[in-house]
Amino acid sequence: MDASQFFPDFKRNLVGQYEECAGYRLLCKNQSFDPYNDLNCEDDMKKVPFVTTTLFKKSNMLFKELLRLKPDEMVKWTVSSSTTGDPSIVGRVESDISQIKKFAEFQNDIFHPDGGYDCVFYPHPLEMNEYASQLISGKPTESYIGNVMGIFKFSRNTDFLLKLVDNDFVLDIDTFIAFLSRHNNKHDDLAIRGSTLLLYNTVEKLKNEIPPVKLGRNAIVHTGGGGWDGKKGNITSETEIERFRFVEEISSFLGIPEENFLDTYSFTENSAPITGHYSKEFRDYYFHVPEWARVIIRDIRTLEPLEQRGAKGFIQVLNAYGTNAYAGASVLVDDIAEIISTERCPDCGQKCMTLSITGRVKGSEAKGCGATLSVRSEVA
């Protein structure tokens, strides 16, 4: 994808969203923003009104107002895994899903899809999508992670470790142990993918049961779906997981080099997942903002855009692609990232905005940010 194409494509997407989604148009009018006149260069993107992810929460009952098409034109409703029982609900059409697939394919060189062997700390995507699915306007709800996994080209030799037993997902630890012993000391081309929390908890448990293994230099660990704060859906852990501790402990127990660890960050309202690689030197995952998206980091109190290295704030993603069904061209999420560089990854040298994703806003910080609520009253 040609990076110079992003701005015109983003403008086209945003104008389309403005025309098709009355809720977003209202938001723009309240902020005196007219995409025809006020969006003329890349720098103007900072002025583009954003929809906060809280607006997509089920309890707000606004998710149908955030569509660009009629509710019955959706192919599916993508829902977030929710610790609170209040998931986000995002309507999607086929082209939105196939766009996520294209983005994943652009990164085949790092994801190693369709390799030798995959071992996945998630259920099979079909089971994940059907689980607890409901109909809204005649279309099924499906898990966002299930959707993202559903477009991924897993190898033919894939073990999905979460099995449905009595309507509950249960981890099949025996299959994992068998996978480890089958590939021990062989340097096979393999990937361990899935939930950070499940992988971490499983390895911690196995440390007391089996000796460490050496999966070797051709193995990668590719996590996704968050969970670093110790919570994900129904799974909880005592504490948050420090990223360096996760990598160092799993690396040493499974015998996989630390530089082979990847983590993908996304959220239900987003269309362009952002992947980070672990930096052994900086002991953190460094996330590369891909050329097919833009990220603006905003101060959690003032919401002003930040640019200096080391600045931390909310993540706003600008999507030019994959939001044909819903108002996802400009979304602000209450996750916090730190700007590592606006130009180049200091670890690997790639030219891209580089972020460290540090987690959710919480406690006293949260009290300072009424911003998410004021946006709600503008659309409602």
Ligand SMILES: [Zn+2]
């Ligand atoms: Zn890098």
